[in-house]
Amino acid sequence: MTATADATTTALAARPRGSRRLAGTGTLLRLALRRDRVLIPVWAGVNALMVLSMPGTLEGLYGTAAERADLLRQMETNSSLRALVGPVFGDSLGALTAWRVGLYAGALAAVMSLLIVVRHTRDEEESGRQEVVASGMVGRRAPLTAALLAAAVANAVLALLIAAGLAGQGAAGALALGLGVAGVGMLFATTAAIVAQLTESARLARGLTAAVLGGAFVLRAAGDSATDDGSSVLTWVSPLGWLENLRAFAGERWWVLLLLAGAAVAQGAVAYGLAGRRDLGMSFLPTRPGPAAGRLRTAGALAWRLQRGGVLGWSIGFLLAGLVYGGMTEGAADLVGDNERTRGIIERMGGQAGLTDAFVSAMVGMLGLVAALYVVASVLRLGGEETSGRAEPVLAGAVGRLRWAAGHLVIAFGGAALIMLLAGLGFAAGYGQDFGAIVGACLVQLPAVWVVGGAAVLLYGLLPRAAVAAWAVAGAVLLLGWVGPALDVPQAVLDVSPFGHLPKLPGGEMSWPPVLVLVLIAGVLVGAGLVGLRRRDLT
Numbered sequence: 001m002t003a004t005a006d007a008t009t010t011a012l013a014a015r016p017r018g019s020r021r022l023a024g025t026g027t028l029l030r031l032a033l034r035r036d037r038v039l040i041p042v043w044a045g046v047n048a049l050m051v052l053s054m055p056g057t058l059e060g061l062y063g064t065a066a067e068r069a070d071l072l073r074q075m076e077t078n079s080s081l082r083a084l085v086g087p088v089f090g091d092s093l094g095a096l097t098a099w100r101v102g103l104y105a106g107a108l109a110a111v112m113s114l115l116i117v118v119r120h121t122r123d124e125e126e127s128g129r130q131e132v133v134a135s136g137m138v139g140r141r142a143p144l145t146a147a148l149l150a151a152a153v154a155n156a157v158l159a160l161l162i163a164a165g166l167a168g169q170g171a172a173g174a175l176a177l178g179l180g181v182a183g184v185g186m187l188f189a190t191t192a193a194i195v196a197q198l199t200e201s202a203r204l205a206r207g208l209t210a211a212v213l214g215g216a217f218v219l220r221a222a223g224d225s226a227t228d229d230g231s232s233v234l235t236w237v238s239p240l241g242w243l244e245n246l247r248a249f250a251g252e253r254w255w256v257l258l259l260l261a262g263a264a265v266a267q268g269a270v271a272y273g274l275a276g277r278r279d280l281g282m283s284f285l286p287t288r289p290g291p292a293a294g295r296l297r298t299a300g301a302l303a304w305r306l307q308r309g310g311v312l313g314w315s316i317g318f319l320l321a322g323l324v325y326g327g328m329t330e331g332a333a334d335l336v337g338d339n340e341r342t343r344g345i346i347e348r349m350g351g352q353a354g355l356t357d358a359f360v361s362a363m364v365g366m367l368g369l370v371a372a373l374y375v376v377a378s379v380l381r382l383g384g385e386e387t388s389g390r391a392e393p394v395l396a397g398a399v400g401r402l403r404w405a406a407g408h409l410v411i412a413f414g415g416a417a418l419i420m421l422l423a424g425l426g427f428a429a430g431y432g433q434d435f436g437a438i439v440g441a442c443l444v445q446l447p448a449v450w451v452v453g454g455a456a457v458l459l460y461g462l463l464p465r466a467a468v469a470a471w472a473v474a475g476a477v478l479l480l481g482w483v484g485p486a487l488d489v490p491q492a493v494l495d496v497s498p499f500g501h502l503p504k505l506p507g508g509e510m511s512w513p514p515v516l517v518l519v520l521i522a523g524v525l526v527g528a529g530l531v532g533l534r535r536r537d538l539t
Contacts, residue, residue, distance in 0.1 A: 326430020
């Protein structure tokens with residue numbers, strides 16, 4: 001055994017220095033792809049489905065050249081809508097598809113990539129698994145390389161699906177859009193790789209990278225609201241602005257792909273440099289010390305300390321989103337005009353009231369769908385505390401499991417109420433009228449949001465290793481609410497989502513029975529999850 005080990009060590013030492021640093025990359029890549037065998041297909045498939053479903057929808061909405069030309073003229077004068085979805089550069093179905101969903105496909109690719117990279121770098125170090133792996137013959141930079149390669153595989157699959165699915169609209173445009181979306185994904189994969197070297201917490205690494213993505217969207221929105229051709233300096237500062245300026249299906253600017261590739265390579269080089277200069281498990285940004293004794297006397301205070309940054313970030317985001325949606329409400333009727341198909345989709349999402357009320361209801365419903373993502377993330381923080389071992393010292397004291405969990409659940413469910421309230425306040429401020437009706441419409445989304453959160457509690461309490469499936473529940477609800485009405489999905493399918501049972505406010509009649517039933521369902525799910533948590537062993 002000793003002779004074999006010595007021979008292996010000698011062979012490894014004889015390798016070139018660069019290859020030693022990457023030793024074991026292939027094995028780690030296979031392990032990463034095996035662990036992500038569900039995550040990657042789901043994220044890439046849902047993203048591609050959103051893109052590929054759009055040409056058929058747009059053909060029904062703007063079937064004639066005159067309708068498409070009218071859309072272009074209206075977008076030139078509607079700065080609020082340009083801030084939301086960007087300028088439109090052509091009137092073909094392919095160009096309209098790139099305009100309508102290109103930015104959001106790029107943003108989803110960025111989220112997918114940052115989750116993959118952080119999971120296989122900082123998450124592994126934080127849990128201690130990377131130390132075990134590193135004790136073998138694994139190169140210093142192999143884990144980071146494997147994580148980036150896993151992200152590259154995911155983005156390559158997404159690019160292939162988009163390019164193949166949209167080839168009928170024009171092969172060059174389909175390829176440009178697919179590569180552009182994948183390029184944005186890889187750019188933020190390398191951003192996450194840098195942040196993972198700077199921070200000591202996987203949660204903070206994900207949050208900071210998501211904040212960079214949010215900042216890129218805000219810069220792009222500010223630039224597009226100022227100009228109608230994507231030429232603003234603010235637009236060009238944002239990687240999402242690069243994606244729209246690629247102009248897929250509208251005279252492709254292939255050189256923009258070089259910007260995405262160059263930025264990704266440069267950031268990757270920075271990440272590799274940082275990875276070689278720090279110890280395993282350490283970070284370049286020092287960890288802030290905890291509060292002085294006496295400030296954290298309860299489990300609830302600790303939960304608030306851990307989650308307050310996330311609550312603040314979501315609150316600011318929802319307030320700004322409400323302001324944007326409120327500001328574009330007046331122009332919604334002008335954009336729809338006499339297009340009956342568009343009117344029908346908005347009314348299906350927001351109810352049969354007047355067009356403006358239906359638009360407000362539809363946008364409020366979208367905010368509720370996104371709030372479901374917040375409540376799932378907040379609930380699953382319980383799982384993160386448990387698997388990292390931080391929950392065990394807390395529970396070893398005079399703190400019961402239910403009391404410990406209650407602190408996080410109050411923040412999860414109460415935080416959802418807070419962000420929806422702020423969204424309503426922002427929406428009403430941007431719109432400038434119907435203050436009470438709009439705030440009420442936002443708050444009536446909460447029972448459905450809480451049902452999704454209750455499902456997350458149930459999964460965590462009964463099946464902790466399958467708790468990540470709560471993201472699939474939230475994703476399915478989001479997909480049904482976002483894409484379902486545009487694809488004429490049967491109402492019976494839409495009713496699978498708890499959001500399908502809410503009253504359509506403002507404009508519609510308030511119906512209390514479905515709201516109360518949803519609150520009851522959420523309570524039952526949370527109760528069952530807490531019973532399971534109390535009876536099972538800690539993982």
